[in-house]
Amino acid sequence: DREYLVRVNSSPELVQALNDMPVKTVNGATVYIKDIGQVHDGFAVQTNIVRENGTRGALLTVLKTGTASTLDIVNHVKQELPKILSGLPPELKVTTLLDQSLFVRAAVGGVLREALTAAALTALMILLFLGSWRSTLIICISIPLSILTSICILSLFGETTNVMTLGGLALAVGILVDDATVEIENIHRNLSQKKPITRAILDGAQQIAVPAFVSTLAICIVFVPVLLLTGAARYLFTPLSMAVVFAMMASYFLSRTLVPTMVHFLLRPEVEIYAKGEENYHGGGLIWRxxxxxxxxxxxxxxxxxxxxxxxxxxxxxxxxxxxxxxxxxxCLTVIVGTDFFPYVDSGQMRMHVRTPEGTRIEQTEVAFGAIEDEIRQIVPKEELDNILDNIGIANGGINLAFGDSATIGNGDGEILISLNQEKHRPTLEYEREIRKALAEKFPELIVFFQPANITNQILNFGLPAPIDIQVVGRNPANFGITQQIEHKVKLVAGAVDVHIHQEVAYPEVRVNVNRTKASEAGLTQRDVANSLLISLSSSGQIAPNQWLNPANGVNYTVAVQTPTYRLDTFDALNRTPITAPGGSNTQMLSNLATMNRGTSVAIVNHYNVQPVYDVFANVDRRDLGGVAHDIEKIVRETKLPKGTFINVRGQVQTMNSSFVRLGLGLLFAILLVYLLMVVNFxxxxxxxxxxxxxxxxxxxxxxxxxxxxxxxxxxxxxxxxxxxxxxxxxxxxxxxxxxxxxxxxxxxxxxxxxxxxxxxxxxxxxxxxxxxxxxxxxxxxxxxxxxxxxxxxxxxxxxxxxxxxxxxxxxxxxxxxxxxxxxxxxxxxxxxxxxxxxxxxxx
Missing domain, CATH: 1.20.1640.10 (Multidrug efflux transporter AcrB transmembrane domain)
Incomplete structure (x- = not known):
């Protein structure tokens, strides 16, 4: 009368029980897994090593979407962390290595301080000119109200309070005093004509309403060029321009409404002084003196x-x-001043990429990184160094590399993130120059270059590791030789540093030449050979992934079959790799089916718009980006190219030139609009x-x-x-x-x-x-x-x-x-x- 669940022991309760599972029976004897291998709690072949200050660990990176606020994301992560950490083993140490919100908060705080300082200095200047604390108070009240109004309108457009919007408001502070000052000064002028205060306010407001509106429009119109920007520059500077324009329009509106109202209430004592005579204006106080x-x-x-x-x-x-x-x-100064797309921002971090010779094992790469860390600590004083984070190789398992801008291509390279003490440190550019020089002298076999560490330059680089990318495009085999020639010439350009070719074309490889006839006679295919080698070298997880559920903690573990790496240290060991078909009816050694020889191959192949490319990346130091790009473009023009090959100069240079052209044309158009506006007015x-x-x-x-x-x-x-x-x-x-x-x-x-x-x-x-x-x-x-x-x-x-x-x-x-x-x-x-x-x- 009862129902029962039927459970089969298809999955063992303990890991060790997997050793007792039978594989096959040969001549009446059962072969178990423990007879041919060892099942143990291990790990996949390591292709990624993360170290903090020389100690290994695991790195968890939290990314945000483009529309999300950095501060909101960081705050929510910090709120959830205690709940997550409460379920982890107590011996596990979790440390926050990078918090972008710290820089954002500091930058926003800096802009706010600039705006407040500017407002205070402007108020003192107005007080000095007008000599009336009441009039100055009215002006000082209108400024924050204009700013708050602009912030409210910006929020309606989906903009957040960030460095660019606050920068626009700080930019507007100096001119926001204009409308209120003109209004008050004109009212004072009418009061000096012995008019009643109400009549003086009405006449003063009426007399300047149209001219003030024309001047406000003239200032707003000049921001039209920003609308013509494209790419990252548009997203950076459109909010700044919107903040200025909205603040200006709010200031004009307040000068027509709030300012006259406040004048009516606050300047009544001064009306009596005007009535007695202008020589008694402002009395004899300290401000008046x-x-x-x-x-x-x-x-x-x-x-x-x-x-x-x-x-x-x-x-x-x-x-x-x-x-x-x-x-x-x-x-003539335009030639001397030079051009850049965006100024360098010192975020107190240095991001360095290190590449070892082709084919270096990840263990040896880690040793090289350790030596580099020691050299860095010799250059950066201990009191100025916060931490050094190494990220060597590429992690396996479901990570979309498109989310990052890493230039890592394999086990032989990685990144070093150097975080300086936020309280006190020398300029990071000085440290970069010293580190670059020291590493070039001590480790000439390594390729070392710096990547943008701050979020602004990362965005402006569009994911590229350097602001200049000389891209040789085409399918001609001679293109790599052309790329090497360009690299050599660019290294001689003044101001060009960290010049290197991104692609590696001499990665060591072992070529397995399968005799298809012998394989066919043994009932094996080329696919069987490839799969057997892949399982032996990189585990069965690459071909047939399996999972084991641990009933004790409910966690799934990958079960993979692989030949221990220490056993595959010679050609003979590789030749002894068993090759089987899916049915397992016939097994052959690799040496019976194939021969092997050494060779080289490309480690990475890049395409841009379908075409294969080689990239020469270059950073800029002690010179403007435009000047370096000009010399590089001259090199590109002088380079002779085979048919079907062409060269593109990409990166910040391309965006900078486009932005300058658009801003220039937009500025001419804005001047024309201002001219036509004044034609209508005059x-x-x-x-x-x-x-x-x-x-x-x-x-x-x-x-x-x-x-x-x-x-x-x-x-x-x-x-x-x-x-x-x-x-x-x-x-x-x-x-x-x-x-x-x-x-x-x-x-x-x-x-x-x-x-x-x-x-x-x-x-x-x-x-x-x-x-x-x-x-x-x-x-x-x-x-x-x-x-x-x-x-x-x-x-x-x-x-x-x-x-x-x-x-x-x-x-x-x-x-x-x-x-x-x-x-x-x-x-x-x-x-x-x-x-x-x-x-x-x-x-x-």
Whole structure:
């Protein structure tokens, strides 16, 4: 009346029981596994060794998808680790070797510190110019609100808070003060006319609404080139541009809404002071005394500037010639400055690849790695060294190698990850040079090269081990010889280091030449010979994988049959390998069926777009990437190639050239859009042209700043150039607008230009200084990852320094050249508009 489960003892309870399993019966005698072999708890043939500080271990790598946040993934892993470790043996030691979130947090923290420092310095500068703590408070409140608004909009677009978005917000800090400052300054101007506070606020906001919007659009438009970028550069810099644009639009909106409201509540005490007389403005406190002293100095400088501008206008031919020579001379700096795709980021890690001679066993490779570790410890002081991680060979078993960018091809090579003390260490580039030199002298038989260790350069390399990849493509057998010639020539290029050929073509091999006739007579096929050899040398797991379930712990173990490796140490031992068919009816020794001889073969075959390729990789040191690539391209052009063979230069070089072309074309398009925008605003084709005359000065200043700071021209510095062009355009709008106002009141072009420069030097200087001071922390490049945004800050500072002088001196000169005689109707129209918008101010 009961049901029973029927269980067969098909799987033994213990590993040792496998030894007692019968294999076959011969002449009435049973042969057991223990008679022909030994079953024991072992391991597969080792093809991968991982060591931490010389001690063997196992390495578990956690990868994230492209859309996931590094910080979120790391936090969740850390939350789950205690649960996982609780079920492991207590003697098992688990150590975190690499935590990318540490660098990300440090980099984000560095950008935040830069932004806060920039905001504080900008606030002090505004306080110095305005002399009103209430007005400064309003401006300081509008900045973080604009930033928070931008962050909210970015989140709607699926962007995270990262180094690039925060870098964009830090970039915007210096210019976010513009809208609120212009609004407050114009309200102060209306208050000085003894207007009631409500009327002063309404008139002040109305007078600058359209010009401020045009200036904001001009700055936003210059970021159009970023949309033309492709590949990794697009994903890096589009969030930065979006952060700036959203912050600018939020700043404009707040300056039209929140700022007037706060002025209405906070500036009421100052209204009474205005009513009593402007001479009593700000009272006699410390802030007023400092402001008064600064104002005195500024006024003296202002009058000196008037004299200098007047002299320049009377000698405009000489000044124009000198300026033209300066701009042309500055363009020559493009050759000296050099070009890079992205600045080097010091993450405190060095990633080194070591390749031993072809055919080196993994045990000997480990010995070589140990010797290299000892040499590294001689170079890097103990207090600066965190750990050294070796990853030798390639792990077997279901690992998709496409997920990594490792250049390892076999048991004879591997990687060494050197992590430095994050608190204090010398620049990693200095250590790389010392290690490279020492290893080349001590281990000439080894190929040693460095790979990008930081995540940014790994992305920009697109998985390649070096920024330059010279790829010889084609099926001609002579291509490897051509590759060797190119390698030899590239090694002589100044700045090219770690030059090597990726493929190995002389890997030692044993060639088994099967006599198909003899094999057929024995009832065996070529496949039977190959399978028998594979089982003997690499285990039966390669042909027929089997699993044994341990009932004690519920874990599956691979059961594999293999000849012990120590028994296969000679040709004779290999010749004694039994060859059987699947049925096992006939068994022959390998020596009866085949002969053997030594030879060489390729260790790895690479294809690109179906075509076979050979790769020459090269790193760059003490020179710009563009300069090294230029010399390499010259070598490629001079190389004679057989029919059907061609050479591609890939890597960062290819992406850099494409990005520069796209940014250049996009920048020209953005300048055209800004010009057309100003044409609509000014109702003139000539005034926008005068305004754009500040741009040659901005570009010259950028080149000089990059030259002085030993910074290359790269994508971040081009982003800074874009930003400085937008601000320089806004400042020129201010000057030309005021000059038109003066001409509308009957002044000559010379008098109007002189009056515009003298009157508008304060807002022009305020805007430039706010941006320059705001960019100073970023330009210094302090903190983790600060190197990647430093060129951006330096380009902005250099561009605005020279562009400000160009706006104050050269733009008035161009104005006098092109505005000698303006149409009477246009003057009348300008005058009518001035009557309608009495006292109109333009954005700073």
């Amino acid at each position: 400092v402001h008064h002293a600064f104002n005195g100095l500024f006024e003296r400088m202002r009058h000196q500037y008037r004299g200098a501008l007047e002299w320049s206008l009377h000698h405009r031919g000489l000044v124009t010639s000198l300026f033209g020579v300066f701009v042309l001379g500055s363009l 109702q003139s084709w000539l005034d926008p042209f005068i305004i754009l005359m500040a741009l040659p000065g901005a570009l010259s200043g950028i080149l000089w700043m990059l030259f002085v700071t030993q910074t290359t021209l790269n994508v971040p510095s081009l982003m800074g150039a874009i930003m400085s062009i937008g601000v320089a355009t806004a400042n020129s709008i201010l000057l030309v607008s005021f000059a038109n106002d003066e001409r509308a009141h009957g002044l000559s072009s010379m008098q109007a230009a002189l009056s515009a420069g003298f009157t508008r030097i304060r807002p022009v200087t305020m805007t430039a200084l706010a941006m320059i001071i705001g960019m100073l922390p970023m330009a210094l490049g302090w903190g983790e990852g600060g190197e990647q945004n430093a060129p951006l800050g330096r380009a902005v500072i250099g561009g605005l320094l020279v562009a400000t002088f160009t706006t104050l001196f050269f733009v008035p000169i161009v104005y006098t050249y092109l505005r000698k005689k303006a149409p009477v109707d246009q003057d009348r129209q300008i005058e009518d508009e001035q009557h309608e918008l009495e006292g109109q101010e333009h954005p700073i």
